[in-house]
Amino acid sequence: MDKSIPFKAILWDLGGVILRTEDWEPRHRLDEMLDLPNGEIYKLVFESDVSRKASIGEATNDDIWKWVGEQLELSSEELAHVRNEFWSGDQIDMDLTRFIRAHKTGTKMGLLSNGWPSTRRFLDERWHITDIFEDVIISAEVGLAKPDRRIYQLALDRLGVEAEQTIFIDDFDENIKGARAVGIHGIHFQEPQSVLDELKDLLEITT
Numbered sequence: 733m734d735k736s737i738p739f740k741a742i743l744w745d746l747g748g749v750i751l752r753t754e755d756w757e758p759r760h761r762l763d764e765m766l767d768l769p770n771g772e773i774y775k776l777v778f779e780s781d782v783s784r785k786a787s788i789g790e791a792t793n794d795d796i797w798k799w800v801g802e803q804l805e806l807s808s809e810e811l812a813h814v815r816n817e818f819w820s821g822d823q824i825d826m827d828l829t830r831f832i833r834a835h836k837t838g839t840k841m842g843l844l845s846n847g848w849p850s851t852r853r854f855l856d857e858r859w860h861i862t863d864i865f866e867d868v869i870i871s872a873e874v875g876l877a878k879p880d881r882r883i884y885q886l887a888l889d890r891l892g893v894e895a896e897q898t899i900f901i902d903d904f905d906e907n908i909k910g911a912r913a914v915g916i917h918g919i920h921f922q923e924p925q926s927v928l929d930e931l932k933d934l935l936e937i938t939t
Contacts, residue, residue, distance in 0.1 A: 739839065739917070739934055740897040742832075743887055744865075746845035748903035749921045750828050751859070755821030762817055766804055776800050777818060786848040789872040793850045824859050825924055831931070832864045839935060840891050843868045844884070844900070846877045846907075867891055878902070879910025888916075899934060901927060 744750055753759070762773045777783065782799045785791035801811040832841050845851060847870040855862045862868060867890045871877040874886060888895055895915030902908055908918035917934070921927055931937070 737896050739899055741840035741842060741888075741891050741893040741899070742931070743842045743844045743884075743891075743898060743900040743911075743916070744828075744832070745900075745902040745904075745907070745921070746843060746847060746851070746855075749825075749901055750843075750861070751822055751824055753821050754823045758817045758820045762814055766814075773814075773818065776803060783848075787846050787871050787877045788875050789849060793848050796848070824861065827928070828924055829861055829864060831928055835935070835937070836864060836866070840866050840893060842866060842887055842891050843870075844878065844887050845869070846871045848872050878904075878907040879913075881910060881914050884911050884914045884916060888914075899931070 759773055760770065762768075763770055766773065777796065777800060780796070780799060782791050782796050786793065786796055797811060797815050800806075800814070801808075804814075806814065835841075841864060843855075843865045845868075849872045851870045851872065852862070852868065855868065867887070869883065869887050869890065871883065874883065876883040876886065878884070884895075884900070888898060891898075896917075898916045899919060900908070900911040900916045901919045901921050902911070903921040905920055908920050911918045919927055919930055
């Protein structure tokens with residue numbers, strides 16, 4: 733890494749980084765209630781073809797949950813309960829959002845999320861964090877998803893920075909590899925404090 737080139741931007745992932753499942757009990761309860769193997773409800777929601785289509789704007793959130801309901805033979809009332817319970821353990825990381833707010837004047841902050849069509853609405857109306865980013869790219873809105881190198885280039889172009897001036901943070905290793913392939917400095921998110929410590933070092937923040 734060439735420290736003579738200063739970093740001018742940070743691209744943040746949403747799910748698994750800024751928004752994380754801090755309480756897994758609701759999903760464990762759903763697996764038990766539905767007589768599913770541990771972790772199966774997660775796979776049904778996130779790893780289906782319908783979910784992948786939603787991440788590039790070719791299906792809706794309702795399409796995903798309709799498919800889940802059909803696989804599990806749920807009534808509309810049961811499906812509504814499952815849908816609400818599934819998300820109930822998710823929380824925004826306030827330490828990370830405080831860091832972004834504190835440093836967004838000197839460093840361009842962007843969000844780069846493989847998100848479904850409703851993601852922006854939740855950013856605006858539920859989590860209230862859209863304003864902390866200079867730019868927000870949601871895969872469903874642009875028809876591209878990580879680790880496609882084109883979505884990283886789009887993020888760079890919209891922020892007006894070069895790859896070597898940019899840091900990208902994501903919890904999936906394949907997405908980090910995709911960013912590195914275009915020259916972006918990738919940080920594989922595993923634990924928030926270590927990421928904050930690394931960012932402070934890279935950005936030469938002393939306080």
